[in-house]
Amino acid sequence: METKLRMVLPDQELMRLYEQMFLSREFEEHCAEQYTKGNITGFLHLYSGQEAVAVGATAGLHKEDYILSAYREHAQAIVRGAEPKRVMAELFGKATGLCKGKGGSMHLFDPSLNFMGGYAIVGGQFPISVGLAFSAKYRNEDRITACFFGDGAVNQGTFHESLNWAQLWELPVLFICENNFYGIGTEVHRSSALASIHRRTCGYDIPSEKVDGMDVIAVYKAVKYAAEKVRETGRPHFIEATTYRFRGHSMSDPGKYRSVAEHELWKSRDPLPSFAKRLLEEGIATQEALDAVEARCKTRVEEAVTFAEESSWPEDNEVYSDIYV
Amino acid sequence: MSEMTYRDALNLALKEEMRRDPSVVVWGEDVALYEGSFKVTRGLLSEFGEERVKDTPISENTIVGVAVGAAMGGLRPVAELMTVNFALLAMDQIVNHMAKIHYMFGGQATVPMTIRMPGGGGSQLGAQHSQSLETFFMHCPGMRVVYPSTPDDAKGLLKSAIRDNNPVIFLEHELLYNSKGEVPEDPEYLVPIGKAAVKRPGEQVTIVAYARMTVLALQAAEELTKEGISCEVVDLRSLAPLDDETILASVKKTGRAVVVEECWRTCGLGAEIASRIFENCFDVLQAPVRRVSGLDVPMPYSRKIEKLCIPQAETIVLAVKDVVSGRY
Numbered sequence: 201m202e203t204k205l206r207m208v209l210p211d212q213e214l215m216r217l218y219e220q221m222f223l224s225r226e227f228e229e230h231c232a233e234q235y236t237k238g239n240i241t242g243f244l245h246l247y248s249g250q251e252a253v254a255v256g257a258t259a260g261l262h263k264e265d266y267i268l269s270a271y272r273e274h275a276q277a278i279v280r281g282a283e284p285k286r287v288m289a290e291l292f293g294k295a296t297g298l299c300k301g302k303g304g305s306m307h308l309f310d311p312s313l314n315f316m317g318g319y320a321i322v323g324g325q326f327p328i329s330v331g332l333a334f335s336a337k338y339r340n341e342d343r344i345t346a347c348f349f350g351d352g353a354v355n356q357g358t359f360h361e362s363l364n365w366a367q368l369w370e371l372p373v374l375f376i377c378e379n380n381f382y383g384i385g386t387e388v389h390r391s392s393a394l395a396s397i398h399r400r401t402c403g404y405d406i407p408s409e410k411v412d413g414m415d416v417i418a419v420y421k422a423v424k425y426a427a428e429k430v431r432e433t434g435r436p437h438f439i440e441a442t443t444y445r446f447r448g449h450s451m452s453d454p455g456k457y458r459s460v461a462e463h464e465l466w467k468s469r470d471p472l473p474s475f476a477k478r479l480l481e482e483g484i485a486t487q488e489a490l491d492a493v494e495a496r497c498k499t500r501v502e503e504a505v506t507f508a509e510e511s512s513w514p515e516d517n518e519v520y521s522d523i524y525v
Numbered sequence: 526m527s528e529m530t531y532r533d534a535l536n537l538a539l540k541e542e543m544r545r546d547p548s549v550v551v552w553g554e555d556v557a558l559y560e561g562s563f564k565v566t567r568g569l570l571s572e573f574g575e576e577r578v579k580d581t582p583i584s585e586n587t588i589v590g591v592a593v594g595a596a597m598g599g600l601r602p603v604a605e606l607m608t609v610n611f612a613l614l615a616m617d618q619i620v621n622h623m624a625k626i627h628y629m630f631g632g633q634a635t636v637p638m639t640i641r642m643p644g645g646g647g648s649q650l651g652a653q654h655s656q657s658l659e660t661f662f663m664h665c666p667g668m669r670v671v672y673p674s675t676p677d678d679a680k681g682l683l684k685s686a687i688r689d690n691n692p693v694i695f696l697e698h699e700l701l702y703n704s705k706g707e708v709p710e711d712p713e714y715l716v717p718i719g720k721a722a723v724k725r726p727g728e729q730v731t732i733v734a735y736a737r738m739t740v741l742a743l744q745a746a747e748e749l750t751k752e753g754i755s756c757e758v759v760d761l762r763s764l765a766p767l768d769d770e771t772i773l774a775s776v777k778k779t780g781r782a783v784v785v786e787e788c789w790r791t792c793g794l795g796a797e798i799a800s801r802i803f804e805n806c807f808d809v810l811q812a813p814v815r816r817v818s819g820l821d822v823p824m825p826y827s828r829k830i831e832k833l834c835i836p837q838a839e840t841i842v843l844a845v846k847d848v849v850s851g852r853y
Contacts, residue, residue, distance in 0.1 A: 266598075286789035299631035316597060317630060319750065321621045325810040331594020331602075337574065338550070338600060358617075361587035368582065522632035523666050524689035 204482060208417055209259075210255040211484050215493065217416050218479060221251040221472055222273040223485055223497040230501045231274070231291060235451045239509070240291045241318075244305050245272040249446035252471035253281045253378050254348075256419025257441070260427055261346055261374075263525055266316050266332045272445075273318035276348060280315045281388060282308065287503040294511035301514045302522065303472045314343075315355035322383075323356030325349065330362045333371040337434065344372040344430045346423075352383025354397055365403040366436040373436040378413065381442075385457040398440035406436050413441030414469045434447075444469075489508045526709055532702040535565045536676035539714045544571050549687055552579040552640075553588060553605030562607050563643055563702055564591060575629040578602060583725035585611045585848065589618035593626065593692075609644035609658050609696065616661075623692045624667030632827055638693070639686045644672075645698040645737055646789055647835055652823035655831075657788040659735075663696045663765045663797070669718050671767040672696040674739035676706040678762055681716025689718060694765075698737045720767035722776065727757035730781040730845050733772055733798055735761040735834075738785040738836060745841035754849055761793045764794060772798065773805050780811040787837050790818035812848045816842050 205214050228246040235244050247254070254275040261267070269276045272375035274291075280283055282298060290297030291305050313414045317330060329347035337363040353359055354377065354421050377397050381388050389395040400409040407429070411422040411501040421443055427438040444466035448455035455463075479485040529537070543549045551573075557580040567579040581588050585606055592602035600657040606612050612619065619640070626634050646655030662670045669691055673679040678696070686693035723741060725746050734742040739760040746756035759775050761767065776782045782802050786795040795816040802814050820834040846852075 209776070220695055281687050297631075299633065302631045303629045309633055316636070319624070321617055324590070324617060327590020328594035328597065331591035331596070332598045333594070334591060335595045335600045338595075357584075358586055358590065361582065361584035362590075364582055365584065365587055365591065367796070380544045388527070428831060499761025521627045524669075525627065525635050525637075525669065 203417070205417060205478060205484060206482065208421065210235045212390070213260060214479060214484050215489070217255050217420070218485070218490070219497060220255045220279045221475065222417060222494055223284070223500065224251045224254065225472060226497045226501045227274060228502070230505055232447070232451065234291070234505060240305070242304055243271070244270050244291070244451045245449065246451070247272055247275040247445070249466065249470070250378055250380060250413065250443045251275060252416035252419055253376070253413045253443050256416040257346065257376055257423040258422030259420045262343070264314060264341070264343045265427070266314050266336070266343065266345040267348070268316045268329045268332070268345065269318050269320070270325060270353065271318055271320040271352060272350070273308055274305070277308040277310065277315050279419055281313045282310050282315060282493060284500055284504040285507040288508040291511070292508040292511070294508055295514040295518070296507070296511040300434070300518065305515060308448045318495060321464070323349070323353040324357040326358040326362035329373055330366050330371055332516070333366065333373045334369065342431070344374055344427055346374045346376055347380060348376050350383065350466045351379040351381065351388045351397055352379060352391065352399060355391055363401060363436070366406070367404045367406055370434050371431045372434050374423070374430050375436060375438045376423065377440045379440050379442050380445045382449065382458070385453070389449035398438060398471060401438045406438050409441065410440045410442065413443030414471045414474070416471055416475055479486070527709045528705055529676055529708050531676045531697070531700065531704050532563065532565055534680040534708045535569055535683055537708070538680045539566065539569060540572065540847045542684055543569070543577065545689060547755065549601045550579070550595065550597065551603045551604065551605070552581050552592070552737045554581055554583055554607050554671045556580060556605050559597055561605065563699065565641070565697070566605065569734060570826045574772050578598065583588060584613035584617050589615040589623060592638045592640070593618060593636055595624070596636045599635050601637050602842045603639045603641060603687060606640060606642045608641040608654060610654055610656050612642055612658065613639070616664050617820070619709045619843065620665050621806070624665050635690050638691045639695050641695045641697060643697045643699045646702060646706065646824050648689065648829070649698050649826055649827045649828055649831055655824035657819055659764055660788050660794045661793065662829055663794055666691070668765070669693040669763065670696070671718055671763045672732070672736040673762060674701065674760050676704065676735050677708045678716050678722070680708050681714050682718065682762060685715045685718050688715070693718070696736065698828050700737055703715040703804045704740070717767045718767060720761045721762055721771040722760045723771065724760045725756065725758040727779065728755040729779055730754065730783060731757045731759055731775040731779045732783050733759045733847065734843065735760065735764060736787070738787050741836060742841055744838040745845065748838065748842050749845055754845060756845060767798070767801070769801060776802050780809050781848045783817060783848055784814065784816045785830060785841055787835060788820050789821050790816060791821050793818055812851060815848050817844045
């Protein structure tokens with residue numbers, strides 16, 4: 201039986217989760233539009249469909265906790281608090297972007313939010329997460345490191361090296377796998393000998409669990425519990441959130457390798473309308489309140505696009521700055 | 526000043542920096558209990574304890590990556606890779622992460638870390654343990670590369686590397702660990718990164734070298750004085766950035782140059798330095814720049830033919846004679 205939402209979080213927090221999911225979706229859909237217009241170029245990997253994971257997980261962490269992610273990380277950054285204007289400007293390559301237009305879609309970073317980066321080499325963020333966790337432990341800081349990654353990353357050597365290392369050195373790392381079942385176009389059972397990803401951690405004696413990544417409350421509860429365990433024990437923990445991306449791997453991928461039926465099945469589990477329905481049914485929100493949230497998000501994203509359009513390009517001399525300290 | 530080995534000078538640099546700054550931590554394969562495969566980390570575990578001196582699994586990419594994360598978190602890790610050959614397993618973290626993070630995050634993150642790695646050949650270790658990969662690192666912007674030839678430079682450069690806010694590749698030559706020299710005792714003795722040293726002044730030809738090749742170049746220069754040829758030996762010390770000023774000033778003075786590199790000749794650092802000399806000193810050059818290089822072959826085991834693959838003092842002597850006499 202489903203837990204009543206109010207038993208988990210206060211109304212205001214529940215509404216905030218919905219707003220963050222809607223903002224992420226709206227942001228990503230505008231990114232797609234700006235990509236087709238040629239305002240965003242390069243690689244663009246969108247998050248639509250996976251919102252419950254970023255939103256639920258981030259809500260289960262403390263502000264001091266470090267977050268690292270991969271290249272599909274716009275939502276993680278925005279949900280953590282990155283200003284959509286500056287994220288959009290980064291995607292446009294403008295000087296006002298989060299990383300001055302030098303990072304782009306796959307390299308968002310904001311140390312003021314302890315958002316320690318999107319990394320575009322599959323599995324590259326695992327050891328860096330372990331190192332950040334070490335630095336926090338070394339300084340006796342009450343801070344864990346949450347490392348997001350996709351199902352494709354678990355076949356990289358760094359995954360195994362870092363899980364082994366985190367457990368061996370007793371480091372506070374929370375590994376959060378977003379299993380959307382596809383590494384580009386290769387379905388998980390075609391790339392992983394053990395497709396049930398959370399079971400892979402038994403080789404390192406790291407506790408793990410699987411959670412429905414289309415249910416923001418389920419993700420929140422699992423991450424909150426796991427984060428507390430990590431804090432308490434100082435040891436790593438692992439969560440596999442099953443989810444689905446509604447678009448292809450990137451904007452250049454029409455996603456022909458997935459059947460219409462499969463797509464429709466997941467679409468029927470879209471985390472936004474299903475959560476909205478629960479908010480209404482349990483009397484937490486009225487339709488008017490949801491409409492107001494949605495309108496607010498739409499305005500914020502439209503403002504972000506305008507801001508990005510109107511922002512200046514980096515000066516030519518920026519090409520040589522920041523190579524060395 | 527006191528006389529000590531290159532190994533002990535490195536060890537002293539580590540100890541001094543760890544005493545000075547609690548954010549300096551050391552890890553790598555067998556660096557703690559075993560005290561390092563080349564014993565550079567001797568005594569660190571007993572003085573600084575298990576939190577600061579740590580043995581790691583044999584996971585080179587992760588050794589570097591954990592250091593990257595720890596450096597981003599405010600520590601100053603000094604990671605040891607057992608030999609430079611194993612750095613190839615860590616090239617993702619070195620090239621794609623360590624060297625790029627400061628730039629791609631718009632200057633918001635710094636990665637103040639050092640990777641120490643023994644390198645070079647000449648000990649009959651075969652193709653997989655005798656490589657000179659310095660050029661691989663020089664090619665990539667975003668990190669410093671240093672390679673000392675003497676104990677005093679080893680101490681001063683390692684201390685500078687640890688204090689630098691940029692990532693630094695710190696190469697150590699396996700055949701120099703037992704070499705001896707005078708080393709300043711001053712714990713503030715630093716050798717700046719990016720400054721070459723004229724290790725021997727001369728008039729007729731500049732020999733540009735680094736690490737063990739500097740030792741051979743000095744032997745060659747000594748030999749050549751007997752034949753009345755005066756050589757100036759420039760020790761690069763830092764491979765990235767290269768000290769153009771010192772190299773070019775020397776070549777402008779002598780009008781001739783021989784570049785000695787232990788690495789493979791093709792696309793090696795000698796090609797880069799020769800090119801810079803041609804671009805900047807063409808009007809004063811009295812002879813084409815000559816390269817003395819490692820052979821473009823995987824290193825063989827047999828000592829008879831291994832020797833052919835690494836520049837020797839005699840090959841440097843021959844190259845200098847050619848350049849000075851006009852035979853090239």
